[in-house]
Amino acid sequence: MSADAVQLFRDMQSHRVRPDEITMVAVLSACTDLGSLELGIWVESCIEEEMIQKNTELYNALIDMFAKCGDVDKAIVLFRSMDEKRSIISWTSVIVGLAMHGRGTEAVALFEEMVGSGVAPDGVVFIALLSACTHSGLVEQGREYFESMRAIYGIEPKIEHYGCMVDMLCRAGLVKEAFEFVQEMPIEPNPIIGRTLINACRAHGELKLGEEISAQLIKNDPLYESNYVLLSDIYAKMSDWEKKRSVREAMEKKGMKKIPGRSQIELENEIHKVVPQL
Structure with a gap:
């Protein structure tokens, strides 16, 4: 389906139909699904050529694509250029990208920056944060963030958060602790x-x-x-x-x-x- 979306965009170009922000968000999402950085860079160049105004949604789509397709540094540059247009999705996308590329310490620092700027975290950003701790071996910090969800932010952990914790403990070789953690989970x-x-x-x-x-x-x-x-x-x-x-x-x-x-x-x-x- 994602490849079809990219092809449809090519057809639009061949028929000289000018895309708008919504179109470009959809095409960038397709590039992200395909994991194609090369396609994503090409789509970004189309945005520049068509002089399409970047709103928050388009910025977020670009950041998400670069973060997930391998150029997290470009994602950070775009993120820093947003200023007042940033949403929690913007923060989350960069944290996810840093987590995916083993840059857990930077992901944790960005989360702390987000909270310090007054943006309240949600359950989705905690999945990204726990994933960052998992892939960078930050077990103690991961434990602390998991506990803070309910204690500080009033967020009830869901199965995805428990799954992150189990994965974190398992990757650290703490298999028996992970098994005990599962046995004590309040959900199935x-x-x-x-x-x-x-x-x-x-x-x-x-x-x-x-x-x-x-x-x-x-x-x-x-x-x-x-x-x-x-x-x-x-x-x-x-x-x-x-x-x-x-x-x-x-x-x-x-x-x-x-x-x-x-x-x-x-x-x-x-x-x-x-x-x-x-």
């Missing part, structure tokens, strides 16, 4: 949290715990292939080939098989899908 953990724990158990040698969680996931969702694959991988790590074989046999009886992934490549500002042949 989702399968993503379970699979995060299992992968951490496999990576950090907590194989019996991983086996226990995998078995529970299969019990809760017996038709989801990835749950069986995770359990099979745990048994492989344990060198328990008999149990690994039994899991694979169970998958075959249920007619399960892995679905091939899809890739996209960019050639001359055009996106092409690549699907492997089985």
Whole structure:
């Protein structure tokens, strides 16, 4: 769909239909979805050529595109040029970009700057902030920010925030603490949290715990292939080939098989899908 949106914009240009701010926001969103910095730069040049006035929404779309497509420094330059046009979305987009590129300390500093400027954080910016702490190993700061959500800002953590905390603890090798954290959650953990724990158990040698969680996931969702694959991988790590074989046999009886992934490549500002042949 995003590639179609870019092509539609090209068609508009060929028919000499002048785009407006709304059009450019949509096209930039498509570039972001495609992860194409080259396309995004081209769209920015179109904005300049058409002398389209940058309102807050267009600034935010540009910032989001640059932040997520790999040029977070350009996103920061645009952000700093906004002045009074900044919204919480502007702050969040830069924090997300910094988080994605492992610049957690800068993301934390920007969050503190945001709060200091009088902008009240919301649940979305806390997801970005916790993600920044996760990818930069800032576990203690992450804990403090998570606790501050309810205590200072009156924001009730949602499953996404709990998921960030579990991911943070798992990446830091604190698998048992992550498991205890999940057990104490006031809301039901989702399968993503379970699979995060299992992968951490496999990576950090907590194989019996991983086996226990995998078995529970299969019990809760017996038709989801990835749950069986995770359990099979745990048994492989344990060198328990008999149990690994039994899991694979169970998958075959249920007619399960892995679905091939899809890739996209960019050639001359055009996106092409690549699907492997089985």
